Amino acid sequence: MNKTIGFIGSGNMAKAMIGGIVKSKLVPSNKINVSDLNQDTLNKVNAEFNVNTSTDSRDVVEKSDIVIVAVKPNVYDLVLESVKDLIDNNKIIVTIAAGKTIASIENIIGNDKKIVRTMPNTPALVNEGMSALCKNKNISNDELDTVKSIFDSFGKSEVVSENMIDAVIGVSGSAPAYVFMFIEAMADAAVSAGMSRPQAYKFASQAVMGSAKMVLESGKHPGELKDMVCSPGGTTIEAVKTLEEKGLRNAVIKAMENCIKKSQEMNK
Ligand SMILES: NC(=O)C1=CN([C@@H]2O[C@H](COP(=O)(O)OP(=O)(O)OC[C@H]3O[C@@H](n4cnc5c(N)ncnc54)[C@H](OP(=O)(O)O)[C@@H]3O)[C@@H](O)[C@H]2O)C=CC1
Ligand SMILES: O=C(O)[C@@H]1CCC=N1
Secondary structure, three states: OOOOEEEEOOOHHHHHHHHHHHHHOOOOHHHEEEEOOOHHHHHHHHHHHOOEEEOOHHHHHHHOOEEEEOOOHHHHHHHHHHHHHHOOOOOEEEEOOOOOOHHHHHHHHOOOOEEEEEEOOHHHHHOOEEEEEEEOOOOOHHHHHHHHHHHHOOEEEEEOOHHHHHHHHHHHHOHHHHHHHHHHHHHHHHHHOOOOHHHHHHHHHHHHHHHHHHHHHHOOOHHHHHHHHOOOOOOHHHHHHHHHHOOHHHHHHHHHHHHHHHHHHHHO
16 A cells, blocks of 8 residues: 555554554555654554654654544544644544544544544454444545555454444454453363463463354354254253353343443543
């Protein structure tokens, strides 16, 4: 891609995306500009990915065609205010923040500017990210494709309507956290049965990854895949009974409802 990509904020999500872009070689690392308030953070990002760094977000905006704003929602508006005079009608502003609607960003930088709202997730770091994208009226389909190719460089992505972003946060943006909790709990049980901690993480993570791949690749309903594991009178059905008794599915649904509700509140 013949574009320069900038990141304002170099935290967990930005680093996962930078790592994914660099590994995929979508653009050379000298075409990635990154800012953060913390020089130590920037030194680490530079040592790991060899990208250009600055403590001044204005440097990043000036030097980049596509600017990904990756700071937390509480400082988001201040950051946009501090760079808005540098945003012309050619630059593309990409937001990854929960609760920052296209309208709220247009209110700050102007409704004549090019804005793409996205929701990625941290598996971007290992090229298994899942992202959603939507655009404002000033972004052409070609420009949306260009931004999508950034997100596709570290995983998969889909274009959605903006009112789906809250659901995307529940099922994808925040979801790695629930899956890590599940893996941790599985590993704890294996350790309790005498397995070493590293081996327990390996078994548990591979089981989760393989199961996810079966859902994506077999075309079978998850319930059917579950039934294929449950031998009559066997071990798995005992575990399934306990998970139902303890309300696993209900807990997941309730947790995601709260996650989505929080996202909706943050949009206001
Ligand atoms: N984490 C995730 O899995 C996902 C996060 N997101 C979104 O990504 C955004 C960032 O979240 P996350 O990466 O978790 O947060 P982090 O706190 O890890 O990252 C934010 C980074 O921005 C830095 N920062 C703060 N103010 C400025 C500024 N004025 N100029 C430059 N850098 C600044 C912070 O520095 P300092 O720490 O010193 O304040 C920090 O390094 C959020 O808006 C979130 O909604 C979206 C999808 C998934
Ligand atoms: O927890 C959050 O608010 C962000 C958004 C999605 C994942 N992390």
